[in-house]
Amino acid sequence: MSESNSQGYISHHLHFLQVDLRDFSVVDSVKATDQSAFQQCMTNGGEQENCLTQVGTEKCKLTDLGSGVCYAEHHASAESKIVNPYTLNLDSLGLTVILGFLFLILFKYASKKTTTGVPSKLQCFLEMIFEFVQSTVTSIFKRKSKLIAPLSLTVFMWIFFMNLMDLLPIDLIPELAKKLGIPYFRVVPSADVNVTLSMAVCVFLLIFAFSFKNIGVTGFLKSLTLHPFHHWAFIPVNFLLEGVSLLSKPISLGLRLFGNMYAGEMIFILIALLPLWYIQWVLNVPWALFHILIVTLQAFIFMVLTIVYLSMASEED
Incomplete structure (x- = not known):
């Protein structure tokens, strides 16, 4: 494949289905x-x-x-x-919503199939995930909250489904979309920085909500101005240090997920550019198997950091 064709191939696969509003x-x-x-x-x-x-x-x-x-x-x-x-990424937004509904439908279906007899394989698998998330929440979040466990399960499964789209053949969905008259289509919503930062901003807003609920607005302001140096003279320094620490949480949370999934997607694209199909097969299979770990790990890290940040926001000290 020539250099111009390679550049066009990469450009096409990295282009979102954007609509100018x-x-x-x-x-x-x-x-x-x-x-x-x-x-x-x-x-x-x-x-x-x-x-x-x-x-x-x-x-x-x-x-x-x-x-x-x-x-x-x-x-x-x-x-x-x-x-x-002025633009909206229809492919990322649409797939994010569809995968969110898939998560809800899957767990709703499994809950309705709950019986007193031998559980199905799907039910056992989802119960393992539920117990895993519950144990993670219990070990990190020490206060009582009706929100944190469902939120953690939703974050983990939603991001896992979005990341899992990266394991589909790189040309499958874009080529099908092209035949349907859709010029561009990216299938990994978590490789869109708009999606990952939006989720991180939601966690960031929850940090404020948990802080205001547990320590109040005054306590939250004190945590920004009287820590780590507990003296009024250091209020500007404290506010600068704590402000940077606070703002770095959603940025790092969103960019970490985006960077890892974007890199994984790019490697699949570069493998597809190799000239011989058997070389592509030899490289694709090991990378896909390894990428399963990355897909799961990134969802787990996002969930754990969400729990940690909300746990820190719930501390009274």
Whole structure:
């Protein structure tokens, strides 16, 4: 595969299905202004890129997705930045919601199948996960809370499902999406920094909620201004140190998950660029087996740090 084709392959697989909220157009996607002329050009053996240039293009709209008229247009677009308040990543957001509902449906189904007889394999597996999360919460969080255990289970399973999408064949979902008329589709929501930081911000807000509930607003302000140096003269220094420590929690929490999953996804993409299929197979299988550990470990780390941060926020001292 040539260097330009390799760059195009990587760029395509790392591109989100982004929608510009200002005009509801699909970022870096175009359609032919004259569909009949474009189809005629393609029928005559013309290449897609040349036919689009010859006929002329316009932005592909959100309503055009699935109709088979949208085509990817790879270029350095200002709209495809990671942080852009005007765009929405439909693939990451949609899969996050779907996987969240899958988690709820799976556990609801298992709970309804609970019987006094021999439990099913699914029930035994989910009970193992439930007991594992419960024991982790009990060993870290020493106060009573009706929220922390369900929250920890949700965080662990939700992130695990999102990470698990990285084990699907790298071209499977994007190629299916392309045949359905969707030019881009990324299948690992946790490789989207917007998703991971959003979850980290939710944990960050819970830190405030737990702190206000257990030590009050005054106690929370004292923890920022009178620690570690318990003297009024050191209030600015204390506030700077504690403020940095507080803000680093959601940033590290979100970026750690994003970085690990992005790196794993990139390795799968690079393996797919290798020229011989048996070399890809030899490298893909060991990396996929090792990646199962990473998928589980990253969900566990996010859950444990969530419990630890909320436990620290619940301390009265």
